[in-house]
Amino acid sequence: MTSASDVMTFENAATMGLSRDEWDLINQRLGRTPNLCELGIFSAMWSEHCSYKSSKKWLKTLPIDGPQVIEGPGENAGAVDIGDGLAAIFKIESHNHPSFIEPYQGAATGVGGILRDVFTMGARPVALLNALRFGAAEHEKTRHLVGGVVLGIGGYGNCIGIPTVGGEVNFDKSYNGNILVNAMAVGLANSDRIFRSAATGPGNPVIYVGAKTGRDGIHGATMASAEFSDETESKRPTVQVGDPFTGKLLMEACLELMASDSVLSIQDMGAAGLTSSSVEMASKGGLGMEIDLDLVPAREENMSAYELMLSESQERMLMVLKPDATETARAIFNKWDLDFMPIGRVTETGRLILLKDGGTACDIPIGPLVDDAPEYDRPHGDAPTRKQLASSDITNDAPITNMLKTMLGHVDLASRRWIYEQYDSQVMADTIAGPGGDAALVRVHGSKRGLAMSTDCTPRYVEADPKMGGAQAVAEAYRNLSAIGATPLAITNNLNFGNPEKPEIMTQLVESVLGMGDAARQLDTPVVSGNVSLYNETDGKAIQPCPVIGMVGVIENVDDAVGNCFVAADQDIFVIGQSDKADDGWLGASIYQQHHGDDGIYAPPPLDLVAEQKTGSFVRQQILGGGINAAHDIADGGLAVAIAEMAMRSGFGAEIAVPKTGNLHGWAFGEDQARFVVTTADSQALIAAAKEAGIDITKLGMVSDQGELKFGDNDTISIADLNAVFEGCIPALMAG
């Protein structure tokens, strides 16, 4: 079987990212030296991307159970019960390296890939979100990358017709050479009609559907598991090319087929293409698979077994059908003008056997490929302790409104409208709250129920204190969902870090996963799916760590949800979660410190998970009971920024009382956690309810119809002035 020219050596293995120990293990398990195709399969399956070898030990510490959980980590996506016999199926996934090399295609295929993960489970996707990190605004590549990534996300999502309803975007110089593009998809399915990937029934046909296989994206999973260097440009051929039109046809055809009771198991061809799909299906079923590679629909001639198995061409699926369902299925795929090809069968051998050109191109046991995948306990240490920053350490006497104007006009806080208006946020006509709100809200089609979603992470907190940062990402998502009145249900996570072989990076990963686990347990939002992206480094320099949380929740009646803009003049404005004695705030690791302090790394604001739960639940209950008619969580930029955002989005102004003592900037821009700005039509009732619940509440002032924001007696700015800088920043940046 192995021709002389096809005898692999450790040198070959090393170019595919395998270590000496891993190479030795492959030889030992096979009892011989692998050929090129087999080595390619091992290296892909044992890549960090597919095997989670550095993170698995720590991922196991995350809570994954709960009465709401239908499907936890391990399938194509996670699933939670949202009531009415329905499940929300969702996952987030990174496409960082490809997006840096080729931003349009990298981002577009990131969206396409995560959508396939969701509709593979039998769910119709109903929403897309994303979490993006770019380099410094002034960096020479940033404009090109922002423009390309946004075009790519819109290019795929708009065309396939799934609304992009939310997301987050940050800029920091640590991402200059390694941007982060994380895409999340959320779908809906009947709870009893969820499709899984375990192959069943020896002898059943294995069917290839979708687009043809080409030479694009070969060994993408391995590229995603390596650091960047100056040679990265030469990796352009490993970036996949997306075709949202075929993606749309594939989605419709698969959903139509799934409604016909023909499919036994199904798996999308994502990272490592035909390799991971066939191996995972066989492995989960405890079976084997035999595939005739000459039958695989190919876009190019003379593709080798290695190329066919490692190609990451997009819009392809592998499925096991009921034996008598082949013709039903073929008719559906013919209708949609898609390839449909039986390429093999499920076997009892426990081996992956690939035939090509009349011979055997690969014959390896599936057990070792999956079960013997290395798992490392990489060295790590204690997170560094950070000094506390006192508000008085930053001296700045400028009026609050002056500070607001510069901060809101900075890329850290400016309006993301230039970005999100390039996304179709309304197709499917069920979007109730799209980009710009605290959480997005999408109605369950044909009902009053709503799905609430948000993506969140504050990398500067994670860098300063990875445990707090990992927990804070969950808490902020929890706050965002609570602020519209939704009950959080579960999370998906996307762990973006540098090289885990460096102890200081591994420490970030370990600590933030532990923090995330604490928060997920306290807030009752188990992890149901996720993705790990390591080696986010360029020339040895790591990114700011970024463990992104995507959270999904539910609201029984979308009519009860509130927004984050003022709704009527003369209503009282309160801050919930803050005592009326407060006359200062936490400026360490804040946006304010970044803009006006030194560039030291200080302790981030303390996080009290019990307070998060108590405050968030109180706000949610008050919203659902009609006691709060607008709410906004306090996050980047603190209290003053939250108030300004509520004003700018509504056109109303506000008159805010300021404390007579203490540190005014600390009070206005501190980023103390577990707080919300709210308005109400019945102040007495809200105050009484807060007292009874033991929640701090402080009246800040009143909504006005004067079109200006007024702090104290004589610090005033017009909303139009604020809007001009807020809306003008990113368009000006992108115009160059």
Place this chain on the structure above:
Amino acid sequence: MTLSALRVAIIVFPGSNCDRDMMVAIEQLTSRRPALVWHKEASLDAADLVIIPGGFSFGDYLRCGALAGRSPIMNAVLDHAARGGAVMGICNGFQILTETGMVPGVLIRNAGLKFSCRNVGLRPCETLASPFTAGLDLGEDLTIPIAHNEGNYFADADELDRIEGNGQVAFRYAASDAGGPVNPNGASRDIAGVLSSNGRVLGMMPHPERAMSKLHGGTDGAKFLLKSLEALVS
């Protein structure tokens, strides 16, 4: 005839993605579910209104609407229009109508070279007799969302003069509470929707099916569609 007797057919191309949204919108107003007609069909059952929905028919490959305009079903739609039947094309549907010549002009890339999804103001114009504009108040602007990359309406000056002179301009972009530029895509003379010379075919870029309730953020889409449907009934 009552609204529920109105027979509406919605054409579905591979890549259409507003077909369901339009179906739901029409059903909301008429209590009768429109027929969805697959593009490979060569004939069309009798219909009082044919709607070509938004989306990315054939992936917008070659040119927006170019391939859909040559689909088998379009011969039937052309026949329907030739008999005086009413046709409405929204967004990609408008692009398809221009490809077939059922309405004048063409739609090219937005002047900003970016996809744009947001609310726009829409000013009903004084037109020749048409079911799509008969019920609208001239002084009352509508707010309806757009979502497109190629909505920049173009025709040469002579043709624009002729279209305007004939009363074929159905809508122009207007200022709205949503802010942003009045003309979102560089369209000639702010044109957002045009009629055929007999007033029975309308192409427009904005999506009325996305402004059907307070939860959508507005009801002007429902208002426009209802007026059109009522005019077709009477």
